[in-house]
Amino acid sequence: MTVTPIPPFDLSEQFKLIGDEINQAALAVLGSGRYIGGATVEKFEQEFAAYHGMAEGIGCNSGTDALFLALRALEIGPGDEVITTPFTFFATAEMISATGATPVFVDIDASFNLDPSKIAAAITPRTKAIMPVHLFGRSADMTQIMAIAEAHNLAVVEDCAQAAGTEWQSKKVGSMGQIGCFSFYPTKNLGTCGDGGAMTTNDPEIAQRLRILRDHGRTETYRHEYLGLNSRLDGIQAAILSVKLPYLDQWIAQRCRIADRYHTLLAAVPGIVLPQTVDGISWNQFTIRIGNGLRDQVRDRLRELGVITMVYYPIPMHLQPVYAGLGYQVGQLPQAEAAAQEVLSLPMFPEMSEAQQDQVVKTLKTVLGELAAG
Ligand SMILES: Cc1ncc(COP(=O)(O)O)c(C=O)c1O
Numbered sequence: 001m002t003v004t005p006i007p008p009f010d011l012s013e014q015f016k017l018i019g020d021e022i023n024q025a026a027l028a029v030l031g032s033g034r035y036i037g038g039a040t041v042e043k044f045e046q047e048f049a050a051y052h053g054m055a056e057g058i059g060c061n062s063g064t065d066a067l068f069l070a071l072r073a074l075e076i077g078p079g080d081e082v083i084t085t086p087f088t089f090f091a092t093a094e095m096i097s098a099t100g101a102t103p104v105f106v107d108i109d110a111s112f113n114l115d116p117s118k119i120a121a122a123i124t125p126r127t128k129a130i131m132p133v134h135l136f137g138r139s140a141d142m143t144q145i146m147a148i149a150e151a152h153n154l155a156v157v158e159d160c161a162q163a164a165g166t167e168w169q170s171k172k173v174g175s176m177g178q179i180g181c182f183s184f185y186p187t188k189n190l191g192t193c194g195d196g197g198a199m200t201t202n203d204p205e206i207a208q209r210l211r212i213l214r215d216h217g218r219t220e221t222y223r224h225e226y227l228g229l230n231s232r233l234d235g236i237q238a239a240i241l242s243v244k245l246p247y248l249d250q251w252i253a254q255r256c257r258i259a260d261r262y263h264t265l266l267a268a269v270p271g272i273v274l275p276q277t278v279d280g281i282s283w284n285q286f287t288i289r290i291g292n293g294l295r296d297q298v299r300d301r302l303r304e305l306g307v308i309t310m311v312y313y314p315i316p317m318h319l320q321p322v323y324a325g326l327g328y329q330v331g332q333l334p335q336a337e338a339a340a341q342e343v344l345s346l347p348m349f350p351e352m353s354e355a356q357q358d359q360v361v362k363t364l365k366t367v368l369g370e371l372a373a374g
Pocket residue numbers: 062063064065088089091092133159161162182183184185195196197
């Protein structure tokens with residue numbers, strides 16, 4: 001009997017459910033003849049800001065650009081330092097470097113996020129901001145991070161790329177720091193049908209600067225006061241996002257049900273550590289840990305048996321070849337390094353069926369059993 005492989009995520013299932021709405025919205029933009037900017041983009045920006053209880057939402061081309069634009073709007077650049085996590089997607093660190101500033105990596109804790117107890121020791125006279133990442137849909141400890149930032153007069157830029165709809169003590173991520181940065185990459189909690197991103201802020205001056213920076217730094221036609229980017233959210237993506245935003249909470253509830261079921265079905269399985277569950281988590285990923293150097297063997301065998309998993313992320317930022325010049329050593333950020341060797345993200349998407357999940361669980365148990373038997 002051939003088994004249909006279980007993918008890590010399946011976007012086609014969602015399209016089957018809301019494809020008609022998406023097609024209509026996209027066709028309306030095509031028919032309007034206004035493809036960049038305009039009412040469709042402004043409508044989504046307002047809806048996205050309102051969803052977060054924020055004054056301003058500013059669309060842009062990607063989550064990567066959102067991080068760059070946010071740092072530039074705060075006038076962060078050469079000579080400055082930005083504290084962030086070493087356990088993230090590369091764009092977080094990359095965009096700090098792209099401004100000319102230096103990323104300063106602080107180790108994580110069991111939440112996979114920045115360990116707030118280690119931040120203060122990393123602050124120097126050059127530190128300008130803290131950039132927490134809400135990894136896998138779990139908020140970083142924003143109470144402690146905001147308190148440290150206020151005490152040291154630092155800005156906070158939240159990397160919410162993986163966490164749209166996540167809450168920290170009933171507040172949405174992206175509503176606590178000076179600027180929240182979001183990605184609408186298709187597999188995110190709120191994903192579009194291409195690239196897209198947005199920033200949220202309550203500060204009208206910052207919002208104004210973000211709008212200028214995303215449009216070549218121009219203050220009026222062909223008058224450029226800053227060096228910016230071409231980073232506009234296009235009309236078709238904005239229209240699709242307006243269709244999808246009202247579903248976001250429902251999709252997160254579905255992710256939570258799947259995560260609860262993984263917790264129940266995998267609770268007694270030896271050889272794995274399950275992710276912590278906390279209020280407000282949105283489960284963009286369900287990431288287990290497999291120690292004793294067995295993670296890659298488990299992943300390969302799962303693939304052979306038709307379960308495709310992901311490793312986010314195998315190399316922490318401080319050990320990336322491009323950052324060799326920053327002088328970090330192996331062993332310096334041990335929690336991030338251990339996570340990089342142990343994490344395995346199981347298939348997780350809102351439309352995942354119980355039968356698919358049962359197959360993942362059964363296959364994982366088989367593989368772990370095989371390894372335990374030697
Ligand atoms: C934590 C994090 N930051 C930033 C980004 C960049 O977002 P985008 O792919 O939209 O540029 C991602 C995307 O994967 C991410 O996971």
